[in-house]
Amino acid sequence: MTAWPPQVVLATRNLKKQKELQRILSSHGIDTVVQTLADYPDYIDDVVEDAADFEGNALLKARAVHRALGVAAIADDSGLCVDALNGMPGILSARWAGRHGDDTANLQLVLNQCKDIPAERRGAQFVAVVVYVAHDGREFTTRGEMRGHLIDAPRGDRGFGYDPIFVADGETATNAELTPERKDELSHRGKALAHLISLLAG
Amino acid sequence: MTAWPPQVVLATRNLKKQKELQRILSSHGIDTVVQTLADYPDYIDDVVEDAADFEGNALLKARAVHRALGVAAIADDSGLCVDALNGMPGILSARWAGRHGDDTANLQLVLNQCKDIPAERRGAQFVAVVVYVAHDGREFTTRGEMRGHLIDAPRGDRGFGYDPIFVADGETATNAELTPERKDELSHRGKALAHLISLLAG
DSSP: OOOOOSEEEESOOOHHHHHHHHHHHHHTTOOOEEEEGGGOTTOOOOOOOOOSSHHHHHHHHHHHHHHHHOSOEEEEEEEEEEGGGTTOBGGGGGGTTSSTTOHHHHHHHHHHHTTTOOGGGOEEEEEEEEEEEOTTSOEEEEEEEEEEEEOSSOOOSSSOTTGGGEEETTOSSBTTTSOHHHHHHHSHHHHHHHHHHHHHHO | OOOOOSEEEESOOOHHHHHHHHHHHHHTTOOOEEEEGGGOTTOOOOOOOOOSSHHHHHHHHHHHHHHHHOSOEEEEEEEEEEGGGTTOBGGGGGGTTSSTTOHHHHHHHHHHHTTTOOGGGOEEEEEEEEEEEOTTSOEEEEEEEEEEEEOSSOOOSSSOTTGGGEEETTOSSBTTTSOHHHHHHHSHHHHHHHHHHHHHHO
């Protein structure tokens, strides 16, 4: 068994990811403090995310943080896989329009690319792979998926990334309209983290 | 046997495609005149290219022209299929950056998306499907492929579309640096048309 440490560094500068992870850990009764790279201003993030899949990129990020800072590290690599785009943007979700982290441009590009795709072929899924590297270097990898479909125009102002254009199976609200609690129950990241938590508790 | 008619309408307004088709037919000794939709100003192009593959979209375009104008029609649906993008842009090649026919934006977007892709995973292929609908309505479909890889920055000013960033297997020049004659020997479109010509001669 590997207990959660008092603090863990999430390999990102995305504060929305931090908030989501902190909330999910809390909901499972885990009081570990989630830090990000923003808390380590001397950390130079030179990881090129050039692996071929989510697992590879999450490993690259978590190992780099663990190696550089000597702390327990966690990384998430996640994305939207659109059926009509053969599973892309996938690992390129955060840089789909060409620049890293421009949520609005990325979302708009997917909408434009899917403009002529008829309703019956608008299926998509969110995928998240979470890698945890414990202080002693042991590695744990889990995966979560959320199946749904894309709509024509964004709705909702919660969440981030592609949340405003995605409706999960069984829901009518977009991911950006769900309450955080409901999103965490359904979401790829929520599921991957729940798996990780049970793995570490096991 | 279906002889080539005196003229055939290519279902496009892209004059570079017209020129390429005319040149390829000539090189096979066929003197059919290639017209385009630009020669039919009353033709209203309301075909939404919403099929799931090249074959489907080429059929949609060729049938629409044959039905509207009552002439022999030919359509090409073609694209660049990048391994690291799971075969995309594929059927969305001409509208990859969101607007139809913006070659520069499309090419630049693919370059940006592939920026971190290492050399060993930069394989790609051009695919062309050609559909010919004879005056009497008989339909013929052929396909051609050209395998190669993507480079980092455009080179050459011949050709069109993604030609400046693609180097075919066995070549060192990009498609935009090849002579037209060499390009037609190697190219997806050249091969698909050579198949069509032998099919019709058959």
